[in-house]
Amino acid sequence: MKFIWLFCCCTAMALGQNQYPKDYFRSPLDIPLQLSGNFGELRPNHFHSGFDFKTQKKEGFNVYAVAEGYISRIKIAENGYGKAIYINHPNGFTTVYGHLQSGFGEVEKLIKREQYKAKSFEIDVTFSPNDFLVKKDDIIAISGNTGGSDGPHLHFEIRDTQSEKIINPMYFGFDEVLKDSKRPMLNSVLVYPLGQNSAVNQSKRPIAVSISQQADGSYIAEKVTAFGQLGFGITTFDYDDVSWNANGIFRVQTFLNGKTDFRYQFETFSFDETRYVNALIDYGRYKKTGQRVQKLFAEKPYPLSVIQSGSNNGVISVTSNVNQNYKIEIADFSENLTKVFIPIAYAPMNIEVDKEPVDSKYWVKTNKENIFTQENVTVTIPANAFLKDFNMDFEVKNGLLHLHDDVEPAFANMTITFEDSLIAEKDRSKMFIGTVDGKKIYYYNTKRYKNSFTVYSKYLGDYKLFKDSMPPKIKIDKKIGGQWISQQEAIQFTIYDDLSGIKSYEGTLNGQWILLEYEPKTKKLIHRFSDGIVAEGKNDLKIIIKDNVGNSTIFETQFFRSQKP
Structure with a gap:
């Protein structure tokens, strides 16, 4: 459905600092508001950019447009905000709704159209003012737990539309419902x-x-x-x-x-x-x-x-x-x-506790580029990557690069390069650099050129060159081969990769592309028959899973389904 944007651009006014409307936005939920995270809260590698509203430890609540406007952006991602909707409002602000389970009604149809158009679960689509109008109190989505969410909740933001700066929602009247009489x-x-x-x-x-x-x-x-x-x-x-x-x-x-x-x-x-x-x-x-x-x-x-x-x-x-x-x-x-x-x-005093000793001959100077080489590894640190000079523990032993402990924050990418001329040509495409944290290995996007392998990273720690020759794994949660599954609403799989990780997934029904929704937290891949691709009677299903170095696994089966009531 296409709507006409009725707001005149001249009605949007540039609000000065602190001139925030107190009674313009309603609550995005129709349950009592409680916070599991507030604006500016300290998070790993970032300040929290909005409010996290609790949803009673479950999904499925209606999410409302807090004011009239138009849907300006829809972003669906495996991580981050997961399924997110952005609404531009005529007063110069944008509201963001994240970790959604799905859109609602026409919004969900719009999301599915864009995903099938792009042939991708992950999309990032912007819209013009005349594409999709919403009114205050319209239900736009259903609350969920998608993306980088640790539990069901609604992430809510208010931004200045022009500058895209994030603003504390308390300035918009939310302090009236989130009463606080307690000292920090x-x-x-x-x-x-x-x-x-x-x-x-x-x-x-x-x-x-x-x-x-x-x-x-x-x-x-x-x-x-x-x-x-x-x-x-x-x-x-x-x-x-x-x-x-x-x-x-x-x-x-x-x-x-x-x-x-x-x-x-x-x-x-x-x-x-x-x-x-x-x-x-x-x-x-x-x-x-x-x-x-x-x-x-x-x-x-x-x-x-x-x-x-x-x-x-x-x-x-x-x-x-x-x-x-x-x-x-x-x-x-x-x-x-x-x-x-x-x-x-x-007070002059005797020192009883001295500084922690650092046994290292490598000195990082923040105001210039630093290049360190040992054995087959070179690390280049650009000027001003760190905020202070420090002694860096740098060692290569048995193929493992120990690049200090991750106790100094970097604000620009370091370049880490491994050279290995002993790797056979046929194996080079299967090699990647990963970080090692205990027994866990984390893949880094690795650029390869002849015998050299390079990554860009903002983290100190341990790095190593790995070979991944094993294909990813896929397992259907409920067997359907040769069966009639007319009562099932969806088919679901568990997919995983033991080393470099899942990069892509693609499925077809009877040769036609189908949408597969992926949730990395649970490793679940799901296709819903409500998408309307499934045929009456016999269906041939094919799914291809690839990892980050190109190993692939193909799953094929045949099932039967009737769509007749």
């Missing part, structure tokens, strides 16, 4: 000695600071004695009144001797900067312990727009004969505050 929770405060000539409480390593909560809910920390430069970090989270689980905080602001020192607030940001979550947190501690410490300083500035800081970027200089007062304020969107007061004093 503070778990710990850490202090970091910065540079070679600094120490804190007789330590050259980061240490925890003891804090005690006062009757008014604020905290007072033990006195920090130090010399040189230092910075602070916190672990913190927030509860609201309705969601009953820990979410991220909205704002952190620090004060040194009464003056604002370092601040960040999650109002809006762009996708280009979201990886800098790895700079905001103590990345090494997170990779070792799983604990995300939010650093309230930057040894080297980085382009994260949520941060506002003075000339010292939150770094505090401790000098003789000067006592200083440091305060941290942690706020949620409702302006509930948690305050921490930390006295700082200069």
Whole structure:
């Protein structure tokens, strides 16, 4: 069905900062709203870009257009947002609905048409204003658990249509239904000695600071004695009144001797900067312990727009004969505050805890390109890939590249190349570079040229050259060969590959392409007979599965089905 876009472009107005309509958007669900994730929350390699609304631990709820507009984009992917719908609204904002089970009604028909047109489960299609109009309260989809989702929920975003920056939905009135009267929770405060000539409480390593909560809910920390430069970090989270689980905080602001020192607030940001979550947190501690410490300083500035800081970027200089007062304020969107007061004093001291030793002769300089070679492996690190200089543990042994531990975040791709002239020509197409994490091997898209194999990666860790000569596996969940299956609504398979992983899948019924929906989390591949491809009576089914180095498996069978009532 084709709709006509009735909105005049001149009605869209450019809203200035903070001029967000409070009562324009309705809820995308018709159940009580609860959050399992909020805007700006710290996630692996990114800040969370919207709200995750709980759906009572199940799929199947109606998802509504929150305002009038038109469907501007549909993206179906195996990972990420899974099945996602984008709606442009005439007030200059775009809403996004992710991890959907399916579209609803005409929207689902549109999705299927585009998939069959592209002959692909994964699609990314944009639409013009006159293609598909929706009204406020229209059901557009059914909630699900597709893509990179850990459980059933609805991912919801609001973006500025023109700039594509993501905006905190709280600014649009969602704070009225997600009531919050509770102060953010503070778990710990850490202090970091910065540079070679600094120490804190007789330590050259980061240490925890003891804090005690006062009757008014604020905290007072033990006195920090130090010399040189230092910075602070916190672990913190927030509860609201309705969601009953820990979410991220909205704002952190620090004060040194009464003056604002370092601040960040999650109002809006762009996708280009979201990886800098790895700079905001103590990345090494997170990779070792799983604990995300939010650093309230930057040894080297980085382009994260949520941060506002003075000339010292939150770094505090401790000098003789000067006592200083440091305060941290942690706020949620409702302006509930948690305050921490930390006295700082200069003191020369004996060092009881020295820096962690690093036994390496390789030194990474961030302001220039670094090239390291050992045996048959070359690693090229571009300038400014890392935010600081560091000693790198670099070793090649028994074909395994150990490229430091993954404790320093990279923000540009390193180039990793293995040379192997002993590999037979016929085997080269089956070779790939993978990362090794314990017993798990993760495939990297590998470029091959003669005897050389190259990948691009933003991660330190262990790498190795692997050969995958085994084809992927496919198993039908319920045998159908030679049987009448008129009562079945779908056919389902389990597919997997033990090494390089599944790259593609394609199926035909009686020689005609069919849509196969793939869910990597469950390794399930499914075709629904409602697509209308199945023939009356005898049907010949063929499915071809390929892995990432080109090994393939063919599954063929014949079954019978009647579509007559």
